[in-house]
Structure formats: structure tokens, C-alpha cells
Amino acid sequence: MSQSDVRLRGIKKQYGKLDVIHGIDLDIEPGEFVVFVGPSGCGKTTLLRMIAGLEEISSGDLSISGERVNDLPSSQRGVAMVFQSYALYPHKTVYDNMAFGLKIAKVPKPEIDRRVKEASAVLQITEYLDRLPKALSGGQRQRVAIGRAIVRDPKVFLFDEPLSNLDAALRTKMRVELKTLHRRLGATMIYVTHDQIEAMTLADKIVVLNKGRVEQVGRPLDLYTSPASLFVAGFIGSPQMNFITGEFASRSAASTVGLRPEHLKVDANGPIVGTLKHSEQLGNETFAYVDAGVLGEITARMDGTLMLAPGSAIALGFDPEHLYRFDSAGKRIS
Numbered sequence: 526m527s528q529s530d531v532r533l534r535g536i537k538k539q540y541g542k543l544d545v546i547h548g549i550d551l552d553i554e555p556g557e558f559v560v561f562v563g564p565s566g567c568g569k570t571t572l573l574r575m576i577a578g579l580e581e582i583s584s585g586d587l588s589i590s591g592e593r594v595n596d597l598p599s600s601q602r603g604v605a606m607v608f609q610s611y612a613l614y615p616h617k618t619v620y621d622n623m624a625f626g627l628k629i630a631k632v633p634k635p636e637i638d639r640r641v642k643e644a645s646a647v648l649q650i651t652e653y654l655d656r657l658p659k660a661l662s663g664g665q666r667q668r669v670a671i672g673r674a675i676v677r678d679p680k681v682f683l684f685d686e687p688l689s690n691l692d693a694a695l696r697t698k699m700r701v702e703l704k705t706l707h708r709r710l711g712a713t714m715i716y717v718t719h720d721q722i723e724a725m726t727l728a729d730k731i732v733v734l735n736k737g738r739v740e741q742v743g744r745p746l747d748l749y750t751s752p753a754s755l756f757v758a759g760f761i762g763s764p765q766m767n768f769i770t771g772e773f774a775s776r777s778a779a780s781t782v783g784l785r786p787e788h789l790k791v792d793a794n795g796p797i798v799g800t801l802k803h804s805e806q807l808g809n810e811t812f813a814y815v816d817a818g819v820l821g822e823i824t825a826r827m828d829g830t831l832m833l834a835p836g837s838a839i840a841l842g843f844d845p846e847h848l849y850r851f852d853s854a855g856k857r858i859s
């Protein structure tokens with residue numbers, strides 16, 4: 526499998542007079558699994574589609590393996606895209622769906638056959654090769670869509686929310702399979718999702734986008750432990766980081782302070798005092814939603830169970846080293 530780098534320099538996108546991507550610089554290394562995340566409308570899909578050649582680049586330079594590809598059609602960029610909707614041909618069998626792109630590219634039949642069989646073995650869909658897509662489950666269809674990308678032996682795989690039509694259990698399974706596939710193929714992969722668990726578990730490198738700009742780039746755990754801004758701190762981590770402003774924050778010489786739910790514990794002498802609004806007992810852990818008066822609503826995540834009725838008084842403490850501080854512009858104070 527070929528490994529290619531992808532470089533973006535000053536990439537911009539305008540729809541008419543509307544600027545949606547404001548000039549993105551990004552280096553994706555050969556074999557890297559890069560995930561674009563960000564809230565709805567931040568430009569993830571637009572950026573991916575520009576790399577794919579499905580959307581024109583308004584300005585800037587895009588190169589793949591050192592070659593500027595801005596003006597190359599999608600079919601000549603050496604990329605293969607997997608869509609959320611699978612985009613399979615309904616009247617073609619699984620085999621023909623996977624073989625079609627290669628037939629068009631005039632790849633010899635025995636070579637097509639070899640590639641389709643190899644990819645279907647990897648994806649464990651060999652027994653479905655004669656079926657039509659409608660006779661497959663969602664997860665099997667998505668495997669066919671991934672297989673269609675694999676047989677093309679692309680320089681770069683592009684995934685646009687490929688798991689979002691699957692139910693929770695299947696998503697988890699396919700997530701693990703995708704990561705295994707990446708290890709096995711060693712190919713460069715770019716993946717768009719709004720699911721931060723997918724981002725955290727799949728990515729070598731996460732690109733957090735905010736309103737058409739790169740907010741932060743980093744390894745998943747680096748973003749989690751060292752978010753550069755309030756935006757990233759709030760976006761990475763579930764349940765979300767608690768943010769507190771006002772006097773509580775100014776005591777720490779910050780405009781806003783942040784505390785992750787897992788860093789709060791029940792502590793009779795703790796500084797966060799309030800009333801338990803509601804708790805969710807998941808068996809191995811508990812989420813406690815606390816009304817902390819002027820501090821706002823605070824979420825705490827605890828191991829095990831919490832034997833406390835809603836309406837009870839509760840006090841929470843934390844280790845000061847877990848406090849995140851942000852200035853008035855939302856930048857992290859280190």
C-alpha cells in the first residue's frame with residue numbers, strides 16, 4: 526500500500542461572497558490517520574471534499590505526494606472516498622460494486638479479481654460477493670463501500686462520517702475494525718466525524734476546526750490534557766468540561782476556569798457546594814448533575830455508585846492541579 530503525504534497551504538473556500546474556509550495550513554504525514562472534528566457547519570466536509578476534488582478550492586495549494594493537485598480531477602488524485610450514505614450501485618452485486626471503478630480504469634480482469642477477493646477477505650464479506658446491496662445490513666454495506674476504496678489502492682483514503690448511519694454497537698465494532706484496517710494497510714487516512722469518541726480512538730492526529738479555521742492540531746491525549754483554548758477544552762472530552770466564571774475564576778487569576786467531570790469528587794470540605802439535581806447510575810460509574818448556585822450546573826463523574834437522593838446537599842472537591850485556566854479571549858493560561 527502506498528503512503529502519501531498531503532499538504533494544505535492557505536486553503537480557502539468561498540461560496541459566492543461567503544467565506545467558509547479561511548486559509549488552512551496543515552501537514553498530513555505518510556500513513557497518518559488524521560481526523561477532522563468540530564461542531565456542525567465548521568467546514569469539515571467542505572475541507573474533505575476539496576481534498577477529494579469534489580469541491581473547487583478557491584485559493585491556496587493542495588499537494589499529494591509532493592504534487593500540486595488543485596487542478597486535477599478527483600479521478601486523477603489517487604484518492605478514494607467513503608461516504609456516510611455508502612453510495613453503492615443498487616443494481617450491481619457486491620463484487621461488481623467493488624470491481625466497477627477498476628473496470629472503468631481498464632485494469633485487467635484477473636487483477637480486478639485478485640484485488641476484489643483480497644479486499645473482501647480482509648473485510649470478511651467474501652460470502653456476500655454475489656448479493657445485491659439491499660440484501661445486506663448497514664454494517665455490511667459500509668464494508669462494501671470501504672472495500673471499493675481498498676481495491677483502488679489509493680494514495681489517500683477519505684472518510685466522510687462513515688459510521689454515522691450505524692447503531693451504537695455496530696459503530697463501536699466498525700471503529701475497531703477501521704483502526705485495525707489502518708494498521709494493516711498503513712495508508713494515509715483522513716476522516717471526518719462529529720463523534721469525539723471516534724476522533725479520540727481512531728486518530729493519530731486530530732484537527733479541531735472552528736468556523737472554518739484550525740483551532741488546534743494534536744495527538745488525541747495531548748488535546749485532552751493540554752487544550753489550547755476554551756473551545757477545544759469544551760469540545761474534547763465527554764461529559765464536557767465544566768466551566769466556571771465570576772469570582773471563583775478570578776480567585777485563580779483567570780476569566781474562566783475549567784474542571785473535567787472525572788476530576789471532581791464528593792468532598793465534605795470541597796469548595797463547590799450545591800444540591801444534587803439528578804444522578805445517572807451506570808453501574809461502573811455515576812454521573813452527578815449538581816446545581817451549584819452562582820457557579821452554575823456542574824457535572825461530576827465518579828467511579829461506582831453514588832447513594833444520594835436528588836435534592837440532597839452535596840459538596841465537591843478537586844485537586845488544584847486539575848484546574849484549567851482561560852483568559853478573557855478563551856486562550857488557555859498555562
Ligand SMILES: Nc1ncnc2c1ncn2[C@@H]1O[C@H](COP(=O)(O)OP(=O)(O)OP(=O)(O)O)[C@@H](O)[C@H]1O
Binds near residue numbers: 568
Ligand atoms: N454549496 C454550498 N453553498 C453555500 N454554503 C455552503 C455550501 N456547502 C456548505 N456551505 C456552508 O459552508 C459551511 C461549512 O459546511 P460543511 O458542510 O463543510 O460543515 P461541516 O463541518 O461538515 O458540518 P456538519 O457536521 O453539519 O456536516 C456551512 O456554514 C455551510 O452552510
